[in-house]
Every structure is written in structure tokens, then in C-alpha cells.
Amino acid sequence: MIGSAHSDEPMSPTTDSPPATDPDSRRPWSLLSNHGHVLVCLARDPHMRMRDIAAAVGITERACYRIVGDLEEGGLVHRERVGRNNRYVIDATAGTRHASLRGVRAADLLSIV
Numbered sequence: 001m002i003g004s005a006h007s008d009e010p011m012s013p014t015t016d017s018p019p020a021t022d023p024d025s026r027r028p029w030s031l032l033s034n035h036g037h038v039l040v041c042l043a044r045d046p047h048m049r050m051r052d053i054a055a056a057v058g059i060t061e062r063a064c065y066r067i068v069g070d071l072e073e074g075g076l077v078h079r080e081r082v083g084r085n086n087r088y089v090i091d092a093t094a095g096t097r098h099a100s101l102r103g104v105r106a107a108d109l110l111s112i113v
Contacts (some may be wrong), residue, residue: 034059036109038067042077042088043110049085076106 001082032040036078038059041048068088076094080087092107101109 032113034063035067035070038064039071039076039090040069040110040113041107042071043090046088046090048084048088049087 041053050064054061060095094106
């Protein structure tokens with residue numbers, strides 16, 4: 001029986017899991033959400049294609065379209081048709097949606113990335 005009082009052998013850690021100091025053992029996370037990453041991509045290149053944004057962010061093209069739609073609906077991004085392509089204009093005065101960022105404008109966030 002493992003860890004019982006009858007065992008004379010000390011318990012040893014399992015070798016299956018990497019040590020806690022191993023950077024690869026941590027759960028992956030990002031400072032920005034996918035919405036934030038898409039917004040940064042559009043701020044850097046307003047003519048960027050959805051396919052390229054999706055590849056840069058690491059999401060599907062379908063998810064990228066949904067996120068851009070969310071950003072448009074939230075008033076952060078406006079789409080302009082330029083010939084056969086789109087140009088995305090960020091409303092720098094638009095506020096953020098999260099209560100903890102009340103009063104923070106899109107321009108404020110984008111100025112630090």
C-alpha cells in the first residue's frame with residue numbers, strides 16, 4: 001500500500017510529471033485575449049487579410065471573422081470597403097467593455113503594445 005504506515009520505503013515523487021520549475025509544464029496563457037490580439041493586428045496593418053490575422057494570432061479564419069464582427073459590434077472597429085478588399089479603422093476613442101477598464105480608451109491600450 002503506497003504511503004501506508006506499514007511501508008518502510010519512503011514515498012518518492014512520480015517521474016511522470018515535470019518539475020514545477022520547468023517552463024513547459026505551465027499552462028499556456030497570454031496577456032491579451034484573442035480579441036486583443038486581433039485588434040493589435042488591425043492597428044498595425046488596417047489592410048491585413050483575415051487569413052493572415054488568423055495565422056498571426058493562432059486561430060481559425062472563422063474565429064477571426066467572428067472576433068472582427070464582435071469588435072465591429074462593440075464599436076471598436078469600422079470596416080471600409082476599398083475595391084475588393086477591406087480596410088479596418090479603429091475608433092481610438094472607443095471604450096473597452098470590461099468593468100475594470102472603465103474609462104480606458106482603445107488608443108490607451110494600443111499605445112502600450
